[in-house]
Amino acid sequence: MQPENENKLARQAEQDGSSRKKAVHSQASVIQIHPAGERIHPKKAEGRFAKLRILAVLATQFVFYVIPWFNWSGRQAVLFDIPDRHFYIFGLSLGMGDLIYLALLLMICAFGLFWWTTIAGRLWCGYSCPQTVYTEIMLWIDNLVEGDRNKRLKLEKAPWNFEKIRIKATKYLLIFLFCAWTGITFAGWFNPIREFVPALFTFNAGGGAIFAAAFYGFVTFFFAHIMREKVCLHMCPYARFQSAMFDKDTLIISYDVERGELRGARKKNVDPKEAGLGDCINCAMCVQVCPVGIDIRNGLQYQCIGCAACIDACDEIMDKMNYPRGLIRYTTEGALEHEYEEKDIKKRLKRPRVAGYGAVLAVVVIAFLVGISHRKMVEVDILKDRGVMVRENSKGWLENAYNLRIINNSEREQVLTASVSGFEDIALTGLPEDGIKIAPRETVTVPVQVSTIPEYADKGSHPLQFTFRYHESGAEEQTVITEDAVFIGE
Structure with a gap:
């Protein structure tokens, strides 16, 4: 019986040791930095990823604040x-008939x-999402006026x-100026900004433009300053459905449990x-x-936006302790489970999900480029x-009217001429013989008449074909368009 007792004692000691380890881990996990x-x-946070976030903010805001001031072809x-139902993107001019291309751009x-x-996981959220960018700018203002975290907490309690x-x-004055200029710039994407400002x-600005500026300025203040992280935690749908796109080979920010545990000062x-x-x-x-406000050591959480502030903070501590960096790092679950090396990028890219989304993206991009290259001006x-419907003109011919x-x-400027076919004797009137001139980005409606001999157009509808030829003013090369129509007989 003595060996049995020894085995029981050994198992009990092992269980006690395991319990102590769990207790230490549990105590470390309940440290509450941000009260509910x-x-x-x-x-x-300061470090290499903080610098990348600064560059991302500057790049995105350069696009938002500066691009509208650029001119292109007058x-x-x-x-x-x-x-005016027209959209201009540098050399690309899209009218209401080109909404398919805007839809393709959104796709x-x-x-x-x-x-x-x-x-790459939520790198978009961490570096380029407007909510993240504007919140980051608000935090810059907080740090500039009120100081870092400890000073802000002390000020709140004072x-x-x-x-x-x-x-x-002072802080709210800077926030107001920032939000006001953000709203004005937003309205400038929809109204010529050099005239609107x-x-x-x-x-003298129009009411619609003023409302757009005021609304977007208020939304910026409300989401970026008042709501902040609550938008990411409770309002953003992307955080909820991202799990459908994640797998164990998706790049995420992770805490290395094997290396870090047990925690302790x-x-x-x-x-x-x-x-x-552990480290x-x-x-x-x-x-x-x-x-x-999450603890990345508790594992992957949908609230994590992938900003890497925790990586910078942890790397700084590791440097002070003379430990290797990377206790918290960008990695994948597969790499943490030692299924492959973290540097094996080919393994992460050779996945059906990546190929599927990539194939759809390639098809849409090709469709957009082909459509734009063959688009009619x-x-x-x-x-x-x-x-x-039908009438008799002064020549005694049957006549239909069209717009x-x-x-x-x-x-x-484009010059357009037209002709029509469908009967042996047919005439088109209403357009000048040398063509009609249409100004750039203009839509015009022209009434025309088509007439033919009554013997050709008996009762009922008859097919017609309009042929339009257009060219730039001063150019000789012509483009031909054909459109079908019907002629109503007597």
Whole structure:
């Protein structure tokens, strides 16, 4: 019986040791940096990824704030002119008949995001999402005026006095100016900004443009300053359905449990292996810098936006402790489970999900490019005049009336001529013989008449074909368009 008792004691000791390990881990996990329901004040992170975030903010905001001021061929380079139903993207001019191309552009953005997410996780969220970018700018203002996290927390608890009012007033003045200019710039994407800004300050701007500027400015203030992380936690749908695009080979931010556990404080010169500890000293700096207030050591969480602030904070601590960097790092679940090396990029790219999204994205991009390259610069819609089905003209011929809606999608004046066929004797009137000139980006409606000998057009409808030829003013090369119509007989 003695061996049995010894085995029982050994198993009991093993269980006790395991329980102690779980207790240490549990105690380390419940450190609460951001009390529930209170505003999160993340500590400013510094490091290589923080610098990348700064570059991403500057790049995205350069596009947003500066691009509308560029000119292209005598007009704003990028302008979504909703009142005139025309969109300009540098050399690309799209009218209402080109909405298919705008739809393709949106599909390219959507599938591009899906494809990128499958490969790189939420890097878009962490570096380029407007919510993240504007929140980052608000945190810059907080740090500039109120100081880093500890100073902000101290200020929040301080009683209201002149100093606190001065600091808060300065911060909110800067936030107001930023949000106001953001709203004005947003409206400038839909109204010529070089005209809108002077008109705004001289009180001559249109009501719709002013409303758009005020609305977007308020939304920026509300989401980026008031709501902040709550948008990512509770409102953003992307955080919810991203799991459908994730697998164990998707790039995520992860805490290396094998290397980090057991957690515990220690002196710098203590060997963690001899102390029975992992590399994590349980400083909770990764939690303090997190803009959404999560503890990355608890595993992958949908709230994580992939900003890598925790990586910078942890790397800084590892440097101070003379430990290798990478306790928290960009990696994949497959790499953490030692299924392959972290540097094996080919393994991560050779996946059906990546190939599927990539194939769809390639098809949409090709469809867009082919469609744009074969797009007609001039479009003609033939509308039958329902008020005049058939009548007899002065020559005794039967006549039908039509309206030609001519759309010039190009940036140059176009000259259009027309002819019609369908009967042996047929005439088209209403258009000048030398053609009609259509100004750039203009839509005109021209009434025309088609007539033929009564013997040819008995009762009922008869097929017609209009042939339109157009060319740029001063050019000789012509483009031909054919459109079908019907002629109503007597």
